[in-house]
Structures are given as structure tokens and as C-alpha cells.
Amino acid sequence: GEDVEQSLFLSVREGDSSVINCTYTDSSSTYLYWYKQEPGAGLQLLTYIFSNMDMKQDQRLTVLLNKKDKHLSLRIADTQTGDSAIYFCAERSGGYQKVTFGTGTKLQVIP
Amino acid sequence: SAVISQKPSRDICQRGTSLTIQCQVDSQVTMMFWYRQQPGQSLTLIATANQGSEATYESGFVIDKFPISRPNLTFSTLTVSNMSPEDSSIYLCSVGVGQGAYEQYFGPGTRLTVT
Numbered sequence: 001g002e003d004v005e006q007s008l009f010l011s012v013r014e015g016d017s018s019v020i021n022c023t024y025t026d027s028s029s030t031y032l033y034w035y036k037q038e039p040g041a042g043l044q045l046l047t048y049i050f051s052n053m054d055m056k057q058d059q060r061l062t063v064l065l066n067k068k069d070k071h072l073s074l075r076i077a078d079t080q081t082g083d084s085a086i087y088f089c090a091e092r093s094g095g096y097q098k099v100t101f102g103t104g105t106k107l108q109v110i111p
Numbered sequence: 112s113a114v115i116s117q118k119p120s121r122d123i124c125q126r127g128t129s130l131t132i133q134c135q136v137d138s139q140v141t142m143m144f145w146y147r148q149q150p151g152q153s154l155t156l157i158a159t160a161n162q163g164s165e166a167t168y169e170s171g172f173v174i175d176k177f178p179i180s181r182p183n184l185t186f187s188t189l190t191v192s193n194m195s196p197e198d199s200s201i202y203l204c205s206v207g208v209g210q211g212a213y214e215q216y217f218g219p220g221t222r223l224t225v226t
Contacts, residue, residue, distance in 0.1 A: 031213045042203060043217040088153065092213065099215055101154040
């Protein structure tokens with residue numbers, strides 16, 4: 001079955017860049033997503049990338065996809081305290097439209 | 112995008128009772144999903160609910176425990192039946208929008224505590 005893995009925790013200083021990594025196993029993934037969840041809140045769709053792309057940039061966010069290694073990363077430039085949250089990587093299987101979520105990475109931004 | 116609301120936002124229920132969670136979307140969508148997020152955990156898909164057909168349940172989830180209704184393209188309900196403390200979780204409604212429904216948005220969630 002599909003499996004999505006992330007490191008559990010990342011701590012960065014305010015103003016630095018954050019890089020959150022994700023690996024997945026499903027070679028038929030079509031879309032890969034990054035979601036943000038703040039305490040007590042639902043999930044906010046930050047960005048997504050189609051599997052035939054290797055990079056997508058959206059303001060402070062840069063997504064890199066290495067399909068050969070099944071590795072996805074999210075880079076947040078100039079990280080702010082408001083970026084402190086849990087970030088979930090997710091992938092959508094090609095044949096069946098199920099989205100599988102990773103374990104989540106808790107980002108702590110130190111002022 | 113889509114704006115999704117859920118009711119109730121939270122509830123505390125007694126063991127053995129049932130709770131129905133409502134999900135309302137501000138636009139017509141074909142695909143709606145129900146997820147569970149147990150404390151400190153990731154999201155697990157319970158079922159996919161398409162209008163006009165029976166919901167499709169994931170492994171480990173059954174209709175008797177989690178009946179779902181999808182009466183139209185903007186609304187769905189999930190019932191958690193005969194609750195036990197192990198059902199204490201956040202339940203999230205999600206919709207897929209766009210061509211192929213690949214943009215998936217989430218509601219704010221319903222935080223359920225079973226005592």
C-alpha cells in the first residue's frame with residue numbers, strides 16, 4: 001500500500017529557511033501536496049505539484065520533487081513565527097483518487 | 112477553492128451514544144471525503160462520499176459504525192455510532208474541486224471526546 005514518511009520535528013530560527021522533507025512509495029502518484037495545520041485548526045492547502053513537474057514556486061514556498069527517488073520537499077524562505085505549525089505531505093494515487101497523508105512535521109520557529 | 116463548514120465544532124458524548132456531524136460546502140462538488148485524525152496522529156481516510164451512490168469505505172471502517180449520507184452536491188453527514196472512548200478524534204470533512212477534483216480542501220473539523 002501507499003506509505004508517506006516525514007521527520008517528526010524541525011526547529012529553525014526566525015528569518016532562516018526551513019526545509020521539510022517527505023518520502024513516498026507509490027510510483028503511480030499523480031499529485032503531491034503540502035498542508036499546514038495550526039493548533040486547534042483544520043488543514044490548509046499550501047501548495048501542490050503535479051508529478052510531471054520537478055519544481056514549483058509560490059511566493060516564499062518552493063516545492064521540489066524528485067520522482068526517481070520519490071522525494072518531496074517544501075522550502076519556506078524567511079521563516080516567520082507564524083509559520084510554526086504541523087506540515088503534512090500527502091500524495092494522490094493515480095488510479096484511485098485516494099490521498100494518503102504523511103505523519104506530519106512539527107515546525108518550531110525560534111524568535 | 113471551497114469554503115467548508117462543519118457542525119458541531121466540538122462535542123463531548125457518552126459511551127454508547129451516536130453523534131451526527133454535518134458538512135456544508137459553499138459550492139457544488141462531486142467528491143466529498145471524511146477523515147479521522149486521532150490525537151497527535153496523521154489523517155486516516157474513513158470513506159469517500161459521492162452524490163447519488165453509496166459511500167466507499169476504507170479498510171477498517173464499516174457502514175454500521177460510520178453511516179454517511181450525501182443527499183446533494185453541497186452537503187454530507189457522518190454519524191459515529193455506538194461510541195466508545197477509542198472514537199475520540201477530530202473528524203474532518205474534505206472536498207475535491209477542480210478538473211479531476213485534485214485540489215482537496217478541508218473543513219475546520221469536529222473535535223469529539225467520548226467519556
